[in-house]
Amino acid sequence: MKEQCTVRSILKELLQYRKELILGNIVAISATLLVVIIPLFIPIIVDELLLGKDHHFISWISEHIWQSDTKGYVLGVLAFILFLRLLSTALSILQTKIFVSISKNITYKMRQSLLWHLRHVSLKEYEMMRVGAVTSKLVTDVETIDGFVSTTISKLIVSALILVFSSVVLLWIHWQLALFILLTNPIVVLFTVKLSRNIGKLKKEENKAVELFQSSLNETLELFHQIRAANKEAYFFKQSEEKAAELKEHSTNYGYKSDAAMKLSYLVFLAGYEVFRAVSILAVAYSDLSVGLMLAIFSYLWVMVSPTQDIINFQYVLATAKAACKRINMLFEMEKEPLVKEEVNPFAAEEVIDIDVRGLTFGYREDNYILENINMHIGAGSKVAIVGASGSGKTTLANILVGFYPLKEGEIFYGGVSNRRLQLSTIRENIYLILQHPKLFNDTMLFNLTLGNSYTMEAIQKALHIAQLDDVIARLDKGLETLVGKDGIKLSGGQRQRVAIARMVLSDPKVVIFDESTSALDVHTEAKLFEALHDFLQTKTVITIAHRLSTIKSAELIYVLGEGRLVDSGTPQELLAKDESYFSSMI
Numbered sequence: 001m002k003e004q005c006t007v008r009s010i011l012k013e014l015l016q017y018r019k020e021l022i023l024g025n026i027v028a029i030s031a032t033l034l035v036v037i038i039p040l041f042i043p044i045i046v047d048e049l050l051l052g053k054d055h056h057f058i059s060w061i062s063e064h065i066w067q068s069d070t071k072g073y074v075l076g077v078l079a080f081i082l083f084l085r086l087l088s089t090a091l092s093i094l095q096t097k098i099f100v101s102i103s104k105n106i107t108y109k110m111r112q113s114l115l116w117h118l119r120h121v122s123l124k125e126y127e128m129m130r131v132g133a134v135t136s137k138l139v140t141d142v143e144t145i146d147g148f149v150s151t152t153i154s155k156l157i158v159s160a161l162i163l164v165f166s167s168v169v170l171l172w173i174h175w176q177l178a179l180f181i182l183l184t185n186p187i188v189v190l191f192t193v194k195l196s197r198n199i200g201k202l203k204k205e206e207n208k209a210v211e212l213f214q215s216s217l218n219e220t221l222e223l224f225h226q227i228r229a230a231n232k233e234a235y236f237f238k239q240s241e242e243k244a245a246e247l248k249e250h251s252t253n254y255g256y257k258s259d260a261a262m263k264l265s266y267l268v269f270l271a272g273y274e275v276f277r278a279v280s281i282l283a284v285a286y287s288d289l290s291v292g293l294m295l296a297i298f299s300y301l302w303v304m305v306s307p308t309q310d311i312i313n314f315q316y317v318l319a320t321a322k323a324a325c326k327r328i329n330m331l332f333e334m335e336k337e338p339l340v341k342e343e344v345n346p347f348a349a350e351e352v353i354d355i356d357v358r359g360l361t362f363g364y365r366e367d368n369y370i371l372e373n374i375n376m377h378i379g380a381g382s383k384v385a386i387v388g389a390s391g392s393g394k395t396t397l398a399n400i401l402v403g404f405y406p407l408k409e410g411e412i413f414y415g416g417v418s419n420r421r422l423q424l425s426t427i428r429e430n431i432y433l434i435l436q437h438p439k440l441f442n443d444t445m446l447f448n449l450t451l452g453n454s455y456t457m458e459a460i461q462k463a464l465h466i467a468q469l470d471d472v473i474a475r476l477d478k479g480l481e482t483l484v485g486k487d488g489i490k491l492s493g494g495q496r497q498r499v500a501i502a503r504m505v506l507s508d509p510k511v512v513i514f515d516e517s518t519s520a521l522d523v524h525t526e527a528k529l530f531e532a533l534h535d536f537l538q539t540k541t542v543i544t545i546a547h548r549l550s551t552i553k554s555a556e557l558i559y560v561l562g563e564g565r566l567v568d569s570g571t572p573q574e575l576l577a578k579d580e581s582y583f584s585s586m587i
């Protein structure tokens with residue numbers, strides 16, 4: 001599906017199912033025709049068997065099929081009508097199966113393309129994203145589209161055909177009466193077009209209220225631990241309750257107003273129906289219309305009720321679909337990561353690579369630079385540290401190096417290839433950033449280590465050993481199969497950091513960036529960890545960001561950041577030799 005939701009794009013998508021649509025409509029039309037012809041039997045039976053008027057039907061049956069008395073003919077026709085209804089029901093079940101699978105396929109594709117878009121959304125968009133708002137669009141709004149698609153394909157053509165068929169029969173029975181009925185019908189449709197516009201707006205407001213409620217609840221549940229720690233449950237749940245109350249308001253508004261609008265439209269139709277009935281009785285009194293045919297007209301008027309209502313409702317469904325599309329498009333409008341045509345992949349080679357940063361200037365907002373004119377060289381296989389006061393831009397620099405944000409000013413060369421010629425995802429695949437607060441999935445320890453990739457048990461054991469986790473796993477009741485709880489709540493901060501390190505070992509990247517990744521470990525465990533990591537990191541380019549001297553004392557080169565600028569650099573010995581270096585102040 002195209003990355004935009006419009007009624008036109010949905011209809012275009014529908015055309016992909018031409019064959020199924022044609023088959024479904026043939027089945028649907030057959031199912032309807034079978035029931036629509038039933039009212040024709042009534043006038044014939046009434047006129048021929050009760051009023052003695054001849055329509056040549058009974059005489060035809062007695063001549064070609066079988067001879068019987070009144071009772072026999074009535075029972076025979078009854079059996080035939082029941083058979084028609086049974087057949088029609090079977091066909092309409094088949095029709096539903098065909099149409100439901102088309103509409104579900106279309107909405108599945110829409111969800112698929114929304115998920116694809118979300119997967120490629122830039123980190124900047126993601127940072128401001130409200131999860132509840134996104135899920136409500138993916139669930140509620142796409143469901144609204146589903147309603148539109150299924151109504152359109154299953155009802156529109158069939159309803160139109162029934163109306164045409166019934167009109168032809170009415171014209172055949174009594175053309176003056178039929179013209180009167182057919183010409184007054186559009187008034188109902190016009191009346192409903194007006195009403196449906198407002199209903200579309202109400203639906204949009206209702207879906208928006210669902211979104212706000214879902215966002216608020218999501219956030220409250222996500223941060224429940226923090227909320228409880230701050231003893232703020234009452235405040236946050238009250239907020240969700242308020243959103244639920246607003247949702248109630250909007251749903252009530254939409255629920256009863258849309259129903260009232262449909263009922264009003266139906267009332268106008270029924271009023272017309274009563275008028276037509278009265279006029280039909282007059283037609284029997286003042287023209288040659290027979291009582292049997294008058295009953296047939298009544299039946300056909302009744303046959304027309306449901307398709308007319310479907311066509312009326314279609315306008316409401318169309319209005320709500322347009323509203324849902326507008327909301328879905330908000331997701332499609334989210335900026336994606338830039339697409340770069342990649343010609344060379346410096347990471348494809350076996351060797352370890354260097355990183356060269358030239359004139360890097362960056363701000364999360366255009367008017368506020370966090371990093372200014374950074375130049376640094378990180379040699380292939382070297383061990384470099386970045387230090388600086390809190391807020392000086394170290395994490396921002398790490399995020400840029402690992403390809404989280406596209407660059408506007410300056411360039412970074414990875415193994416001699418500019419970032420402008422590389423997809424951000426390629427950079428991320430090869431450079432591993434270990435965060436200070438790694439996120440864990442509410443799944444098993446094993447899943448949190450492998451993230452769904454398959455590794456040999458030997459590789460996993462080795463990674464656990466390097467990350468100083470073997471004792472931790474041994475103490476867990478189900479070992480690697482132990483569930484770690486929401487965001488790894490069952491593990492300590494230091495254990496979570498070590499899980500992230502084990503993940504990195506398993507993924508075996510070319511470059512590793514530690515961003516305060518061992519800050520929660522005691523100095524003794526940290527030392528043991530780096531000792532175990534020593535051989536593994538030997539062939540990799542390593543960048544370490546830390547506030548603690550113990551973490552970076554073995555670095556070959558140290559860069560010092562101050563308020564977004566590179567203020568100093570050198571070996572630990574060189575920096576220590578200076579009286580006023582930031583590095584000296586760490587001791």
Ligand SMILES: Nc1ncnc2c1ncn2[C@@H]1O[C@H](COP(=O)(O)OP(=O)(O)OP(=O)(O)O)[C@@H](O)[C@H]1O
Binds near residue numbers: 370388393394397
């Ligand atoms: N995603 C973001 N959007 C907007 N501003 C941000 C974002 N991340 C960080 N900043 C801002 O950028 C500045 C530098 O933050 P950064 O996290 O890079 O510093 P740091 O040196 O790593 O600090 P610390 O040592 O405390 O981790 C801060 O002023 C922060 O408010």
